Amino acid sequence: MSKTAYSALCARHVRMYRLSHLHSIASWDQSANMPAKGNEARSLALAEMGGLLHQLATEAELKGLLDAAAQEDLDDVERANLREMQRAWRASNALPQSLVEAKSLANSRCEHAWRSQRPANDWSGYVENLREVVRLAREEARCLSAVTGLAPYDALMDQYEPGMRSAEVDRVFGDLRQWLPGLIRDVLEKQSRETVLRPVPPFAQAAQKALGHDAMQLMGFDFEAGRLDESAHPFCGGVPEDVRMTTRYREDDFLPSLMGTIHETGHGRYEQNLRRDWLGLPIANARSMGLHESQSLSFEMQLGSHPGFAGLLRPLVVRHLGDQPAFEVGNLNRLLTRVKPGYIRVDADEVTYPAHVILRYEIERPLIEGQIEVEDIPALWDAKMQELLGLDTRGNFSDGPMQDVHWGAGLFGYFPCYTLGAMYAAQFFAAMRRETPDLDARIAAGDLASVFDWLRSRIWNEGSRWETPELVRRASGEALNPAHFQAHLRARYLG
Amino acid sequence: MSKTAYSALCARHVRMYRLSHLHSIASWDQSANMPAKGNEARSLALAEMGGLLHQLATEAELKGLLDAAAQEDLDDVERANLREMQRAWRASNALPQSLVEAKSLANSRCEHAWRSQRPANDWSGYVENLREVVRLAREEARCLSAVTGLAPYDALMDQYEPGMRSAEVDRVFGDLRQWLPGLIRDVLEKQSRETVLRPVPPFAQAAQKALGHDAMQLMGFDFEAGRLDESAHPFCGGVPEDVRMTTRYREDDFLPSLMGTIHETGHGRYEQNLRRDWLGLPIANARSMGLHESQSLSFEMQLGSHPGFAGLLRPLVVRHLGDQPAFEVGNLNRLLTRVKPGYIRVDADEVTYPAHVILRYEIERPLIEGQIEVEDIPALWDAKMQELLGLDTRGNFSDGPMQDVHWGAGLFGYFPCYTLGAMYAAQFFAAMRRETPDLDARIAAGDLASVFDWLRSRIWNEGSRWETPELVRRASGEALNPAHFQAHLRARYLG
Numbered sequence: 004m005s006k007t008a009y010s011a012l013c014a015r016h017v018r019m020y021r022l023s024h025l026h027s028i029a030s031w032d033q034s035a036n037m038p039a040k041g042n043e044a045r046s047l048a049l050a051e052m053g054g055l056l057h058q059l060a061t062e063a064e065l066k067g068l069l070d071a072a073a074q075e076d077l078d079d080v081e082r083a084n085l086r087e088m089q090r091a092w093r094a095s096n097a098l099p100q101s102l103v104e105a106k107s108l109a110n111s112r113c114e115h116a117w118r119s120q121r122p123a124n125d126w127s128g129y130v131e132n133l134r135e136v137v138r139l140a141r142e143e144a145r146c147l148s149a150v151t152g153l154a155p156y157d158a159l160m161d162q163y164e165p166g167m168r169s170a171e172v173d174r175v176f177g178d179l180r181q182w183l184p185g186l187i188r189d190v191l192e193k194q195s196r197e198t199v200l201r202p203v204p205p206f207a208q209a210a211q212k213a214l215g216h217d218a219m220q221l222m223g224f225d226f227e228a229g230r231l232d233e234s235a236h237p238f239c240g241g242v243p244e245d246v247r248m249t250t251r252y253r254e255d256d257f258l259p260s261l262m263g264t265i266h267e268t269g270h271g272r273y274e275q276n277l278r279r280d281w282l283g284l285p286i287a288n289a290r291s292m293g294l295h296e297s298q299s300l301s302f303e304m305q306l307g308s309h310p311g312f313a314g315l316l317r318p319l320v321v322r323h324l325g326d327q328p329a330f331e332v333g334n335l336n337r338l339l340t341r342v343k344p345g346y347i348r349v350d351a352d353e354v355t356y357p358a359h360v361i362l363r364y365e366i367e368r369p370l371i372e373g374q375i376e377v378e379d380i381p382a383l384w385d386a387k388m389q390e391l392l393g394l395d396t397r398g399n400f401s402d403g404p405m406q407d408v409h410w411g412a413g414l415f416g417y418f419p420c421y422t423l424g425a426m427y428a429a430q431f432f433a434a435m436r437r438e439t440p441d442l443d444a445r446i447a448a449g450d451l452a453s454v455f456d457w458l459r460s461r462i463w464n465e466g467s468r469w470e471t472p473e474l475v476r477r478a479s480g481e482a483l484n485p486a487h488f489q490a491h492l493r494a495r496y497l498g
Numbered sequence: 499m500s501k502t503a504y505s506a507l508c509a510r511h512v513r514m515y516r517l518s519h520l521h522s523i524a525s526w527d528q529s530a531n532m533p534a535k536g537n538e539a540r541s542l543a544l545a546e547m548g549g550l551l552h553q554l555a556t557e558a559e560l561k562g563l564l565d566a567a568a569q570e571d572l573d574d575v576e577r578a579n580l581r582e583m584q585r586a587w588r589a590s591n592a593l594p595q596s597l598v599e600a601k602s603l604a605n606s607r608c609e610h611a612w613r614s615q616r617p618a619n620d621w622s623g624y625v626e627n628l629r630e631v632v633r634l635a636r637e638e639a640r641c642l643s644a645v646t647g648l649a650p651y652d653a654l655m656d657q658y659e660p661g662m663r664s665a666e667v668d669r670v671f672g673d674l675r676q677w678l679p680g681l682i683r684d685v686l687e688k689q690s691r692e693t694v695l696r697p698v699p700p701f702a703q704a705a706q707k708a709l710g711h712d713a714m715q716l717m718g719f720d721f722e723a724g725r726l727d728e729s730a731h732p733f734c735g736g737v738p739e740d741v742r743m744t745t746r747y748r749e750d751d752f753l754p755s756l757m758g759t760i761h762e763t764g765h766g767r768y769e770q771n772l773r774r775d776w777l778g779l780p781i782a783n784a785r786s787m788g789l790h791e792s793q794s795l796s797f798e799m800q801l802g803s804h805p806g807f808a809g810l811l812r813p814l815v816v817r818h819l820g821d822q823p824a825f826e827v828g829n830l831n832r833l834l835t836r837v838k839p840g841y842i843r844v845d846a847d848e849v850t851y852p853a854h855v856i857l858r859y860e861i862e863r864p865l866i867e868g869q870i871e872v873e874d875i876p877a878l879w880d881a882k883m884q885e886l887l888g889l890d891t892r893g894n895f896s897d898g899p900m901q902d903v904h905w906g907a908g909l910f911g912y913f914p915c916y917t918l919g920a921m922y923a924a925q926f927f928a929a930m931r932r933e934t935p936d937l938d939a940r941i942a943a944g945d946l947a948s949v950f951d952w953l954r955s956r957i958w959n960e961g962s963r964w965e966t967p968e969l970v971r972r973a974s975g976e977a978l979n980p981a982h983f984q985a986h987l988r989a990r991y992l993g
């Protein structure tokens with residue numbers, strides 16, 4: 004039996020993959036390099052390409068090819084690839100091209116303006132652009148909802164974490180809300196008896212950059228297939244063959260940039276280790292945003308805050324920043340595990356981080372569902388920050404709803420993935436420890452290969468071969484179980 | 499009378515303009531940023547886009563639209579735009595899409611390998627890739643020749659300098675060959691009596707970079723619409739709204755990078771000053787490669803080697819590199835006008851530069867016409883370098899035929915433009931002096947506005963409004979006249 008239709012589908016996907024390569028690099032450049040006056044032309048160029056890719060993903064022949072391929076004699080891998088092609092087709096065909104182009108333009112404009120509005124704390128300027136972004140996101144949610152039968156917010160979330168529903172998020176976040184406040188209280192109480200020396204600034208940007216490069220090397224990043232640059236909001240972009248990570252530097256503190264870089268390195272290695280022989284086809288893609296975040300959190304939290312990690316980091320820190328009492332191993336470990344409620348999600352420790360995510364989830368869901376408007380965000384933000392972390396954020400938009408790029412870039416339904424990722428990561432490391440009982444000693448000795456090999460074979464190389472629940476079960480031996488996250492936090496912070 | 503067809507053509511050109519924006523930025527990135535392992539995927543992505551742009555430029559409907567638009571009631575500007583659309587259509591339709599894609603892939607591969615082969619003096623490795631590039635360039639020349647009725651080499655050259663023929667190049671270069679060797683001899687004789695202090699290295703890269711930025715500012719570059727980065731071979735890329743210039747640094751000498759940067763700034767300002775209200779349409783484009791080079795040489799040679807320019811440069815040099823005896827104004831001027839036969843075209847002074855171009859022209863023309871093969875290049879190169887500049891280049895491929903990116907990138911018929919550009923520039927400055935008799939005093943006083951305003955109104959803002967001979971006549975009051983170039987060299991170097 005021939006595979007004509009399947010082969011034709013593969014050729015079309017490879018073509019889209021190649022064209023989207025240019026979109027990815029130009030998007031990275033827009034954040035990392037582009038001067039101000041280039042933005043209008045870049046936004047128009049990216050929108051044109053977004054429209055073209057959408058057009059290619061919705062060509063009339065595709066439906067027939069997908070139906071024909073389903074009747075062909077495919078092996079298991081080809082069948083999984085076809086399943087992902089079908090999923091991509093459903094997602095693309097839910098949206099009219101005019102909406103795709105309008106979204107690209109509005110998101111790009113909002114995000115670009117945000118780069119100067121955030122430092123100026125200019126909420127009213129920002130909200131003018133955000134209103135249009137939200138309007139289009141609601142329209143998108145309606146379109147996706149009509150096709151999938153899901154509720155509007157669930158339909159958006161399903162793009163990033165296929166199969167996840169807000170009912171399930173409610174259950175998991177409900178579980179968290181039960182024990183998290185008490186755990187934060189206990190940890191703060193325990194840590195209040197510890198003495199922690201703050202590193203004494205300044206830390207020159209060039210030295211931090213060199214330190215970041217060494218840390219990426221320690222974490223196995225392949226610099227022949229990627230770069231580290233700077234942007235207002237750190238991200239991991241580019242393409243699997245050429246991963247473009249970004250960070251930002253503050254002269255008064257080096258840890259946020261360093262640990263942010265280690266975080267993005269987790270994303271970067273996932274991309275760098277997707278199977279080369281599948282690249283260009285949907286089956287090669289990273290499985291989901293939650294899984295992606297599980298890899299960055301494996302690097303930043305499971306490894307980065309591991310009691311043995313300070314000993315690995317110390318020589319690099321001393322090499323680039325010189326020595327000082329704060330860099331003593333015990334103190335470095337206390338710095339890396341310090342819990343302190345704060346304004347900024349990306350700077351948050353792993354104990355308070357879930358609170359930031361719950362807050363965003365509780366705002367973006369009613370925002371998409373039309374129960375609130377963009378003007379209502381600040382008051383809700385202030386109330387929830389007070390309630391969850393006891394912080395006063397009134398009037399501080401820069402460190403409040405303007406701190407993240409997501410909403411301005413039209414990403415709604417994405418935030419829950421961060422905390423799902425933290426749970427996956429804890430579950431994966433629990434599985435590793437069952438298989439390799441001396442894992443913690445190995446990590447402390449700088450032998451990170453056991454961790455990387457496990458992640459490579461169980462997660463990175465699997466791409467989108469399995470749907471998320473199956474991938475998690477195959478990798479860790481059981482379905483998603485939030486108990487591992489709680490056990491991890493208790494052992495590390497109260498053990 | 500409606501302009502339906504003309505409007506439809508404009509919309510199609512704007513779409514191509516936006517998509518080619520992504521190609522330009524990704525190409526720049528390939529030279530300035532990309533790590534080694536990214537090359538295969540990037541080459542495939544650029545080839546895919548090259549093929550797509552070619553497909554859009556050759557769509558069946560275009561011929562009918564072009565014919566219909568010719569019957570519509572267009573004003574003079576629209577008619578000039580239509581003329582350029584027709585020219586673009588003829589050029590695009592001469593080549594089958596498979597050839598366009600093969601060329602893109604072969605050129606990209608050859609150029610990438612060249613980046614490591616050149617430092618290794620690896621001619622035999624380079625020639626393996628170059629052979630395929632030449633094979634495809636000959637095929638291209640045959641296709642273009644069939645459409646235009648021009649000889650194969652003329653057909654290639656016509657893409658870069660429309661209307662220029664090798665008979666005319668023979669005439670101009672024949673004129674040069676008459677007086678250039680004697681002039682070089684006289685200048686070397688005169689300069690042998692001068693004392694010139696060499697700047698004492700080292701010159702830190704960061705200081706040179708800052709100096710280059712200041713020089714670009716002096717020359718009016720808009721940093722909100724462009725950048726300066728590094729690449730193996732300096733070039734000016736990007737898009738008019740976001741010009742991406744590159745340079746390279748040597749710690750033992752700062753002048754090659756500085757003057758190269760000033761050169762590229764001339765290209766950059768031409769692009770930055772193309773008419774905004776025409777952008778996206780062919781009429782907005784820079785007129786030709788020879789005209790483009792006339793702008794870079796106006797900056798690098800007409801201004802950069804002007805007797806008053808050393809006084810403008812000195813404060814910048816001293817600010818970034820500290821002072822030393824070599825930076826005294828008179829000595830700096832002698833350095834900037836020093837004539838010395840050398841291996842490297844891009845480092846050549848303006849007196850010996852034409853010899854480098856004649857040499858390349860005399861090799862690439864028979865190469866395209868099939869009278870010689872790539873294996874014959876080194877022997878011809880060695881013989882002509884000896885004959886024209888008295889230099890022995892045997893075995894030194896890095897500083898010989900591997901010094902330029904052009905041939906590896908498939909650019910044949912381009913080299914003559916450099917010397918045509920030098921002649922245009924000399925003619926333009928002669929015209930400026932007739933209109934502004936105190937021009938030289940203004941330049942010496944740092945008042946460069948007269949020069950920039952003249953170039954902006956006569957050249958930059960005109961885009962492709964006129965064909966080259968008409969643009970030159972309108973700008974300077976007469977047709978191309980090589981006597982201005984000779985007079986310029988005699989006045990500056992023997993005056």
Ligand SMILES: [Zn+2]
Nearest residue numbers: 266270296299
């Ligand atoms: Zn992340």
Ligand SMILES: [Zn+2]
Nearest residue numbers: 761765791794
């Ligand atoms: Zn040039």
